Amino acid sequence: HVQLVESGGVSLQAGGSLRLSCVASLDGRHCMAWFRQAPGKEREGVAGISAGGGGTYYAESVKGRFTISRDSAKKTLFLQMNSLRPEDTGMYYCAATEKWYLDTTLFSGEYKYWGLGTQVTVS
DSSP states (O other), X not given: OOOEEEEOOOEEOTTOOEEEEEEESSOSXXXXXXXXXXXXXXXXXXXXXXTTSOOEEEOTTTTTTEEEEEETTTTEEEEEEOSOOXXXXXXXXXXXXXXXXXXXXXXXXXXXXXXXXXXXXXX
């Protein structure tokens, strides 16, 4: 049974920084990503990372502000978020595909495994 457990979500003011974590019961052979969903909006891909961590991809809205990384030994995915804006508010989910290579579509349908999310509120 695969489990992804996110943590680190808080309420904070615009301009602040935050790091989200996701502990996965998967080995390091899966491409992973962060998604977010704001109230009344569709879920959107934020950032993705290849199985080895050598490849990353970002949505335009977060480029230069967010950094995705992973520690395969600890089976943990991270999202460092800087210069946060109110529009970054939402439930943040980590997800994993069955593929090892980097997914540059950030299409949610490609991701088989999902966590329950952690709430980030920026005011």
